[in-house]
Amino acid sequence: MTEFDYILVGGGLQSGLLALALRERKPSARIALIEASDRIGGNHTWSFHSGDVPPAANTIIQPLITAHWPQYDTRFPNQSRRLNAAYSTISSDRFADVVSASLNRDGCRIWLKTPAVRLTHNRIECADGTELSAKCVIDSRGPLESPTGCGYQKFIGWEIETDRDWPESAPVVMDATVPQIDGFHFFYTLPFTKRRILVEDTYFSDSPQLDRPQIEQRIRDYLSARVPDWRIIREESGVLPMPWRSHPNSLPETPSETPPETPSDAPIRGGYAGGWFHPATGYSFPVALRFALAVADVSPELARNAIATLARRLTHRWKFARLLNRLLFCLVPPESRWQVFARLYRTLPPAVFARFYSMEFAVTDAARILIGRPPQINFLRLLPFSRSQR
Ligand SMILES: Cc1cc2nc3c(=O)[nH]c(=O)nc-3n(C[C@H](O)[C@H](O)[C@H](O)COP(=O)(O)OP(=O)(O)OC[C@H]3O[C@@H](n4cnc5c(N)ncnc54)[C@H](O)[C@@H]3O)c2cc1C
Structure with a gap:
C-alpha cells in the first residue's frame, strides 16, 4: 500500500486549495489527490472579494486569478451603488492547471476517474481497488447529504x-x-x-x-x-x-462537543462535505481557504486539532449567518426579500461587507447588519405547520 502524508479526497475547490497551501508551506509533503471525475475543479467560476484572502495567502491565490476588478456595482429599484472594493474570479480551467502543476513532483500524485469508496482517518480504498494510506485523510467530496432547514x-x-x-x-x-x-x-x-x-x-x-x-x-x-x-x-x-439549521456535518457548536483530542476513525471533512461554507451566501471560497491554511500550518497529525480550533473561532459567526437566513427565508415574504438587500447595500460601508463575506465580522458588524426592520414581517410563517415541507 502506498504511503503519503496527506490524502485529499475529491478534486474540487477545497482539495485544490489544500494542495496549494500544503505545497507552499510544506514543500516536502507527500500528497495524494483522488478525484472521481476526469478533471479537477469541475465547471465553475469561483468569485471572491479581496477581503476573503488573508495577506498570508496572497501567493497561493494570485496564480489562480483569471479576472480582477477594482470595484463592483449593485442595482435595486431607484438605487445603485458602486463599491470601491476589489473583486476577482478563478476559472476552474486555470484552477485545474495550477493545482495539477503544483502536484507534478516526486512524492505527489493525482488520480482521476478514481472514486474513493471507503475512507478512514488514515487510509482509503477506491472503486478500482487502489488502496492508499496517509498520516491524514481529508474528505472533500462536495455536498454529501441533502440539507434540511x-x-x-x-x-x-x-x-x-x-x-x-x-x-x-x-x-x-x-x-x-x-x-x-x-x-x-x-x-x-x-x-x-x-x-x-x-x-x-x-x-x-x-x-x-x-x-x-x-x-x-x-x-x-x-x-x-x-x-x-x-x-x-x-x-x-x-x-x-x-x-438556517445546522449542517448535518456542521462545525462543532461548542468547544466541548468535538474536543480536539477526541480520537476518531473518520477522516477530517473539508469543503461542502464538512459544512465549510458561508451559510448566508452559499459560497465556500473564504472558509475553504482558511481551512486549507489551518491544515497547512501544522503537522498532519495535528490537522484535526487545528480544524477544531478554527471551527470554534467561526462558530458564532456561523450561527449569526444562519440566523440571517432564518430571518430572510422564514420572516420576509419572497416578494419583499429584495428590500432587505437594498437596505444593506444602501447603508453598509464596503469594509463591513468585506468582513461579513470573509467570515471575519465583529459583533459591531453583526449589529449594523441587523439594524433596520425587515419589511412586512409575517410571524405566522415561523410556525412549524405553516412550513410543513421543512
Ligand atoms: C456553478 C457554481 C458556482 C459557484 N460559484 C462560487 C463562487 O463564485 N464563490 C464561492 O465561494 N463559491 C461558489 N460556489 C459554491 C462552492 O464554492 C462550490 O460548490 C465549491 O466547489 C465547493 O468546494 P468543495 O471542494 O467542497 O466541493 P467541489 O468543488 O464540488 O468538489 C468535490 C469534488 O469531489 C469529487 N468527488 C465526489 N465524490 C467522490 C468520490 N467518491 N471520490 C473522489 N472524488 C469524489 C467531485 O467530482 C468533485 O470534483 C459555486 C458553486 C457552483 C455549483
Missing part, C-alpha cells in the same frame, strides 16, 4: 461572446431591477473582457428546483436588452443551500 441560492449562468461591447466595465453582483419572481431575483454579470461576459440569473428561493426553460428565456431577454447578438461558450448552474 434551508433556503437556496440557485442560478444558471451563460458565458457569452458578443460582437458589440458590453455596456458595463465592472461586475454587477446584484442587478435586482428585474421582476421579483421565486424569491429575491437578480442578475449577476462579470465582464471578463468587453466582449466575453458571464451572465447569471440568480434566485434566493424557498425551492431548489431550477425552472430551466423559464430561466433561460429570462437570460435571453436580459441579454437582448443589452447587446444585439451573442454566442454561448459555456454554461454553469448551481443550487447552493443557505441553511
Whole structure:
C-alpha cells in the first residue's frame, strides 16, 4: 500500500486549495489527490472579494486569478451603488492547471476517474481497488447529504461572446431591477473582457428546483436588452443551500462537543462535505481557504486539532449567518426579500461587507447588519405547520 502524508479526497475547490497551501508551506509533503471525475475543479467560476484572502495567502491565490476588478456595482429599484472594493474570479480551467502543476513532483500524485469508496482517518480504498494510506485523510467530496432547514441560492449562468461591447466595465453582483419572481431575483454579470461576459440569473428561493426553460428565456431577454447578438461558450448552474439549521456535518457548536483530542476513525471533512461554507451566501471560497491554511500550518497529525480550533473561532459567526437566513427565508415574504438587500447595500460601508463575506465580522458588524426592520414581517410563517415541507 502506498504511503503519503496527506490524502485529499475529491478534486474540487477545497482539495485544490489544500494542495496549494500544503505545497507552499510544506514543500516536502507527500500528497495524494483522488478525484472521481476526469478533471479537477469541475465547471465553475469561483468569485471572491479581496477581503476573503488573508495577506498570508496572497501567493497561493494570485496564480489562480483569471479576472480582477477594482470595484463592483449593485442595482435595486431607484438605487445603485458602486463599491470601491476589489473583486476577482478563478476559472476552474486555470484552477485545474495550477493545482495539477503544483502536484507534478516526486512524492505527489493525482488520480482521476478514481472514486474513493471507503475512507478512514488514515487510509482509503477506491472503486478500482487502489488502496492508499496517509498520516491524514481529508474528505472533500462536495455536498454529501441533502440539507434540511434551508433556503437556496440557485442560478444558471451563460458565458457569452458578443460582437458589440458590453455596456458595463465592472461586475454587477446584484442587478435586482428585474421582476421579483421565486424569491429575491437578480442578475449577476462579470465582464471578463468587453466582449466575453458571464451572465447569471440568480434566485434566493424557498425551492431548489431550477425552472430551466423559464430561466433561460429570462437570460435571453436580459441579454437582448443589452447587446444585439451573442454566442454561448459555456454554461454553469448551481443550487447552493443557505441553511438556517445546522449542517448535518456542521462545525462543532461548542468547544466541548468535538474536543480536539477526541480520537476518531473518520477522516477530517473539508469543503461542502464538512459544512465549510458561508451559510448566508452559499459560497465556500473564504472558509475553504482558511481551512486549507489551518491544515497547512501544522503537522498532519495535528490537522484535526487545528480544524477544531478554527471551527470554534467561526462558530458564532456561523450561527449569526444562519440566523440571517432564518430571518430572510422564514420572516420576509419572497416578494419583499429584495428590500432587505437594498437596505444593506444602501447603508453598509464596503469594509463591513468585506468582513461579513470573509467570515471575519465583529459583533459591531453583526449589529449594523441587523439594524433596520425587515419589511412586512409575517410571524405566522415561523410556525412549524405553516412550513410543513421543512
Ligand atoms: C456553478 C457554481 C458556482 C459557484 N460559484 C462560487 C463562487 O463564485 N464563490 C464561492 O465561494 N463559491 C461558489 N460556489 C459554491 C462552492 O464554492 C462550490 O460548490 C465549491 O466547489 C465547493 O468546494 P468543495 O471542494 O467542497 O466541493 P467541489 O468543488 O464540488 O468538489 C468535490 C469534488 O469531489 C469529487 N468527488 C465526489 N465524490 C467522490 C468520490 N467518491 N471520490 C473522489 N472524488 C469524489 C467531485 O467530482 C468533485 O470534483 C459555486 C458553486 C457552483 C455549483
